[in-house]
Amino acid sequence: MKPHKDKKELMELKHDAVPGYRGVFSVVFTLSLLYMAFILFQPCF
Amino acid sequence: MTNSVLPALIFMIGGFLIPFFKGRAKSVYMMFIPLVGFVNLINIPLGDHFLMNFSDFKLVLLHIDRLGLLFGYIYHIIALITVIYILNFKNDVEYVAGFFYAGAALGAVLAGDLFSFFIFWEMLTIGSVMLIWARKTKSSQAAGLRYLLVHAFGGLVLLAGIVLHYTETGSLEMLKLTLSGPGSYLIFLGIGINCAWPVLHPWLTDAYPEATIGGTVFLSAFTTKTAVYALARLFPGTEALIWIGVAMAAFPIFYAVIENDLRRVLAYSLINQVGFMVVGIGIGTELAINGACAHAFNDILFKGLLFMSMGAVMYRTGKINATDLGGLYKSMPWTALFCCVGAASISAFPLFSGFVSKSMVMEAAASGSHLMGQKSYVVVWLVLLFASAGVFHHAGIKIPFFAFFGHDAGHRVKEAPLNMLIAMGIAAFLCIFIGTYPKPLYDLLPFPVDYHPYTISHVLSQTELLFFSALAFTLLLLSGIYPAEMRALNVDADWIYRKSGKALYHAFDGILNPLNAWCDRVVRGTASRTAYFFKDAGAKISLFVAVNIWLLAGYRDQRLEIKKKKLYNDILHGTLPAGIGAAVTITFIFLVYVLI
Numbered sequence: 001m002k003p004h005k006d007k008k009e010l011m012e013l014k015h016d017a018v019p020g021y022r023g024v025f026s027v028v029f030t031l032s033l034l035y036m037a038f039i040l041f042q043p044c045f
Numbered sequence: 046m047t048n049s050v051l052p053a054l055i056f057m058i059g060g061f062l063i064p065f066f067k068g069r070a071k072s073v074y075m076m077f078i079p080l081v082g083f084v085n086l087i088n089i090p091l092g093d094h095f096l097m098n099f100s101d102f103k104l105v106l107l108h109i110d111r112l113g114l115l116f117g118y119i120y121h122i123i124a125l126i127t128v129i130y131i132l133n134f135k136n137d138v139e140y141v142a143g144f145f146y147a148g149a150a151l152g153a154v155l156a157g158d159l160f161s162f163f164i165f166w167e168m169l170t171i172g173s174v175m176l177i178w179a180r181k182t183k184s185s186q187a188a189g190l191r192y193l194l195v196h197a198f199g200g201l202v203l204l205a206g207i208v209l210h211y212t213e214t215g216s217l218e219m220l221k222l223t224l225s226g227p228g229s230y231l232i233f234l235g236i237g238i239n240c241a242w243p244v245l246h247p248w249l250t251d252a253y254p255e256a257t258i259g260g261t262v263f264l265s266a267f268t269t270k271t272a273v274y275a276l277a278r279l280f281p282g283t284e285a286l287i288w289i290g291v292a293m294a295a296f297p298i299f300y301a302v303i304e305n306d307l308r309r310v311l312a313y314s315l316i317n318q319v320g321f322m323v324v325g326i327g328i329g330t331e332l333a334i335n336g337a338c339a340h341a342f343n344d345i346l347f348k349g350l351l352f353m354s355m356g357a358v359m360y361r362t363g364k365i366n367a368t369d370l371g372g373l374y375k376s377m378p379w380t381a382l383f384c385c386v387g388a389a390s391i392s393a394f395p396l397f398s399g400f401v402s403k404s405m406v407m408e409a410a411a412s413g414s415h416l417m418g419q420k421s422y423v424v425v426w427l428v429l430l431f432a433s434a435g436v437f438h439h440a441g442i443k444i445p446f447f448a449f450f451g452h453d454a455g456h457r458v459k460e461a462p463l464n465m466l467i468a469m470g471i472a473a474f475l476c477i478f479i480g481t482y483p484k485p486l487y488d489l490l491p492f493p494v495d496y497h498p499y500t501i502s503h504v505l506s507q508t509e510l511l512f513f514s515a516l517a518f519t520l521l522l523l524s525g526i527y528p529a530e531m532r533a534l535n536v537d538a539d540w541i542y543r544k545s546g547k548a549l550y551h552a553f554d555g556i557l558n559p560l561n562a563w564c565d566r567v568v569r570g571t572a573s574r575t576a577y578f579f580k581d582a583g584a585k586i587s588l589f590v591a592v593n594i595w596l597l598a599g600y601r602d603q604r605l606e607i608k609k610k611k612l613y614n615d616i617l618h619g620t621l622p623a624g625i626g627a628a629v630t631i632t633f634i635f636l637v638y639v640l641i
Contacts, residue, residue: 010368011532013452017525025524028516 049089051107052117053152053165055082056124060144064137072132078144079125082151086117093157102217105157112338112491116154116274119342120147122475123266123349130353130468131259139179143263146172150267154274158217159207159232162275166203166239170196173268176260177252188255195238195248203235222279233280240272240323241316243292247539249316250300254308254365258356261308265315265352266345273322273341277491282329287421290327291428293320298435300537305366305530307355307444311348314391314440317432318344324429325406331492332412336405338490343398343479347390350472351444354384357461357469358448364456367443367530372453380461381449383469390476392441393433393507398476400507401483401498403433408496408503433507434514441511442518447530584616587629594628 059078066074095106124147131139149172152165170193177189209228211217222229241249253264280286297313297320304310318340325337357380358373359365374381386397393399410425460466479486487494521527578585591612595605 013368013530015522015525015527015529018523021520021523022525025520025526028520032513 049085049094051095051152052082052086052089052155053148055085056144056148056151060141060148063140063144075128075132075140076125079121079128079147082124083118083121086114086121099160102158102160104161104217106152106161107155108157108219109155110491111489112274112278113155115338115342115489115491116270117151118489119270119345120151120154120267123262123345126349126353126468126471127259127262127266129471130262130356130465132464133462134257134259136179136257136259139176139257139259142172142175142179143259146176146263146267148172150271153271156219158219159210160217162219163200163204163207166271167200169239169268169271170200173252173264176263177256179260180255180257182255185255188252192248192252195245199235199238202231202238206231206233206235219278221281224280224283224285233283236272236275236279237289239268240276240319241269241293242289242323243296244538244541246293246297246316247537250309250312250537251539253312253315254306258360262349262352262356265311265348269315269319270341270345273319273326273337276323276326277334277337281326281334283327286323286327287425288327290320290323290325291425293317293323294432295320295428295435298432298439300535301435301439301443303528303531303535305368305532307365307367307370307448308352308359310439310444311351311355314351314436315344315348317436317440318348318391320432321403321406321429324425325409328406328409330409330412332405332496333409335487335490335492335494335496336402336407336409339402339405339483339486340399342486342489343390343402343476346472346475346479347387347398350383350387350469350476351391351440353465353469353472354380354387355444355448357465360465361458361461362456364454366532367447367451368532370448370454370456371451372449373456373458374449376456376458377449377460379466380469381445383466383473384445384449386473386476388441388445390480392437392511394441394511395480395499395504395507396477397480398483400480401486404498404503404507405496407433430510434510434517437511437514438518442515581613581617583629584613587616588613590628590632 056078059081063071063075089107089109091109093105093108097104097106124144127143128140131143146169149165149168153162153169156162156165173196174189174193177185177192179185206228207217209226210222210232211228213226213228222232224230224233238245238248249269253261256264276283276286294317297316301310301313301317304313322337322340322344325333325340327333355365357377358370361377362370362373364370390397390399393403407426407429410422410429461469483498487496518527588609592605592609595608600608
């Protein structure tokens with residue numbers, strides 16, 4: 001192993017949101033939930 | 046009887062001779078050992094060999110059957126690959142420990158009785174601890190000691206189980222056991238500790254990332270897989286294993302997602318994959334056992350490949366945390382490629398090895414509803430599906446993404462050394478070969494295989510699962526919801542016994558130490574009072590008798606005090622008047638007479 005001491009070590013690596021994707025995530029997540037609910041409760045209909 | 050050599054001895058003795066070789070001869074010799082071992086193994090006929098009488102026991106040091114052979118073959122293959130991988134390290138301790146460890150694992154999976162199995166099982170602990178300590182850091186020393194304590198305890202539990210089982214049945218044969226008596230339960234638990242069952246697992250995620258770079262590759266192959274072998278041999282079809290396996294497959298996902306140390310992520314992933322195997326063994330049908338064994342075979346290869354790729358990254362950059370890595374595909378393209386092959390294999394992508402074995406376990410779970418009941422089956426099936434998606438997320442995406450892609454950490458390093466690339470290349474080739482042409486693997490499995498992984502429904506459902514997992518990861522990352530990678534210590538199940546250990550200590554400190562002090566006071570006080578009393582007991586008794594006589598005789602006040610002092614001093618100085626002595630003696634005899 002060759003540690004590179006000159007590199008500054010990060011305490012935290014955050015993942016910043018890309019504008020617009022929060023909405024996309026919400027839509028996809030909602031649709032996924034509805035789809036899963038439909039599959040799981042299909043025998044009830 | 047065979048003319049071959051005990052496979053474990055080839056590794057162990059061969060390993061101890063390594064320090065006597067130098068330079069290129071050492072490298073050639075080290076690769077020679079697993080090759081010779083492999084040739085030796087394939088020439089041993091099925092059946093029992095190396096029978097030995099030890100005290101009243103008839104030991105079978107070598108039992109060759111399809112189950113043991115499967116593990117024997119893959120142990121030789123991974124030993125060869127790992128040896129190639131570590132050729133440039135020039136660390137004799139690591140070499141010797143690695144071969145000793147591999148030999149012990151071979152001995153355990155080829156042992157024909159429980160006692161021989163136990164001996165090799167304990168040797169596994171010695172070899173693995175040496176691999177952890179070989180890194181020679183403070184944290185590795187501490188982790189190795191914790192590992193040793195846990196495995197020594199596990200070994201004792203196993204030994205107690207074997208002894209009880211022997212006294213109950215009079216047999217040491219490695220045959221299927223049922224959970225009926227304390228012996229079988231202890232054997233079950235002893236194996237479970239090495240299998241990293243939930244709550245018993247922290248030794249694995251604690252110690253594996255602390256071992257040497259090559260040591261972690263060795264460790265990922267042998268300890269847990271030997272435990273899987275033992276469960277497949279001794280407890281197939283034990284329903285409890287289904288639920289234990291389900292828990293193993295599910296819970297590490299959450300830890301792996303938030304873990305920063307990428308080798309520790311792989312350690313959690315290792316538990317997750319062993320969970321699939323344990324579920325298969327618990328289901329216990331021929332398909333399920335085949336699936337568990339095939340997955341163990343494949344896991345040794347792809348998990349070894351992933352650990353090797355992370356080891357190469359660590360070797361070149363000196364870093365292993367996700368916070369410190371990223372963008373390495375530019376500097377280490379081959380390592381990145383091999384890592385992606387390992388990631389695709391562990392995620393069970395079609396055409397990669399994980400697909401042809403994990404789908405067997407899933408299929409066995411799907412067809413095992415008659416064994417578990419319909420509702421239980423649905424739960425098992427759903428959790429395994431969830432675990433499949435989870436493993437793709439943390440091992441399939443997270444590992445390559447944070448090491449080689451993602452944010453560029455600015456490391457401009459050389460590609461991994463040639464020997465490391467060759468080792469990773471062989472493992473990657475085998476992952477793809479088995480994934481595209483699984484027949485040779487299926488031919489090695491314990492039971493005849495009538496299973497076809499490449500059906501439209503298998504391929505479509507697995508691909509759908511993986512792509513939706515990828516979509517989830519991408520959207521979580523882009524929308525900023527994905528948890529940040531942080532330098533932190535994640536609280537795991539070891540918290541329970543670290544805290545309960547401290548609480549137990551404080552409880553004992555608060556109860557036993559005061560009790561001890563109180564006992565001390567009582568004993569010392571009683572002793573001193575008794576000693577004080579007996580110091581002039583004769584004088585006091587004599588005074589008691591004499592004073593009453595003097596009172597009757599009319600002595601009072603100062604005259605009485607003078608007589609008391611005189612008598613007291615006379616007795617202490619040994620000048621007791623004969624009359625008083627006679628009176629005390631008579632009184633004593635009278636008292637004895639009355640009391641008796």
